[in-house]
Amino acid sequence: MYRSFNLMGYRVTGSKCLTICLGFTFIMGCFLASLPIIPSEPTNHQISSTTYSKKKLAIIVPFRDRFEELLEFVPHMYKFLNKQNILFHIFIIQQKDNNRFNRASLINVGFIYTKKDYDYIAMHDVDLLPMNNNLKYGYPKNGPYHISSPQTHPKYHYDTFIGGILLIKQEEFDLVNGMSNNYWGWGLEDDEFYVRLKDAKLKVLRPENITTGPDNTFRHIHDKTYRKRDTRKCFNQREITRHRDRVTGVHDVAYKIHSTHNVSIDSLQITVINVELICNKTATPWCQCPEPPKVKKVK
Structure with a gap:
């Protein structure tokens, strides 16, 4: 025998109550199923498979033996970019061979390594730390975006300068065949890259309405007394590297990746790629x- 009781003033039997409960459960289930499912953003800014809407930034850092600068660079960049809600990862492209440092070729290698999984890259010097929060690292949808402009860079102020920190879409870097591989030693590879962008009719954009200047927009942590620039010129280097290179680029950079390591600095994840650049x-x-032979002084 079914028991009966009062429900909101009505006399209801146990069987009727069961029917009402099942009906209510079915209606609520249909309502919840109709609500949109919105994936939550990852809280630590590591790339996540549940993130669909944001563009992903690969920070490419050409590198050799600057560990004390790297220890300062990584925490600073995490703190700076987390404020902007940027999805990013830092790739340290470390040159491990006996050749002179080749910043452009290392950036080419970094591009090749990241192009399948990232939407744009930042060509980023390890010794240049952004201080002004109005310097934005978002997706450069309107063209290459030079963050360290001549008006704010601590050292270089000529109009065609695009060194330091440059954001560029993967397809634009590929369009100009990346950077020249001819620049061993320090300097001029950025100037040649500017000409590549100009020839491709890609206008370089820069931050606007930045109220800080060369003294307080960035912190330049390079110690030139401890680590001197390799400005030597050998053979016919000076003649060749003063012209636009229409031969070499990302398509023919010669290299071997010896090892890849996931490294934590202050619990912050980066990837270190050890690269041997092969010289023709x-x-x-x-x-x-x-080094030129030292001439002994005759007493």
Whole structure:
């Protein structure tokens, strides 16, 4: 025998109550199923498979033996970019060979390594730390975006300067065939890259309405007394590297990846890629530049 009781003033039997409860459960289930499912953003800014709407930034840092600068760079960039809600990862492209440092070729390697999984790259010096929060690292949808402009860079102020920190979409970097591989030693690779962008009719954009200047927009942590620039010129290097390179680029950069490591600095994740750059000594014999013999003074 079913028991009966009062429900909101009505006399209801146990069987009727069961029917009402099942009906109410069915209606609520249909209502909840109709609500949209919105994926939550990851809280630590690591790339997540549940993130669909945001563009992903690969920070490419050409690197050799600057560990004290790296220890300062990584925490600073995490703190700076987390304020902007940027989805990013830092890739340290470390040159591990006996040749002179080749910043452009290392950036080419970084592009190749990240192009399948990231939407744009930041060509970023390890010794240049942004201080002004109005310097935005968002997706450069309107063209290459030079964050460290001549008006705010601590050292370089000529109009065609695009070194330091440059954001560029993967397809635009690929369009201009990346950077020249001819620049062993310090300097001029950015100037040649500017000409590549100009030839491709890609206008370089820069931050606007920045009220800080060369002294307080960035912090330049390079110690030139401890680590001198390799400005030597050997063989016919000076003549070749003053012209636009229409031969080499990302399509023919010669390298080997010896190892890849996921590294934590202050619990912050980065990827270190150890790269051997292979020099064509017929084309660029200045990849190794012997020190001139010291002349003994005659007493």
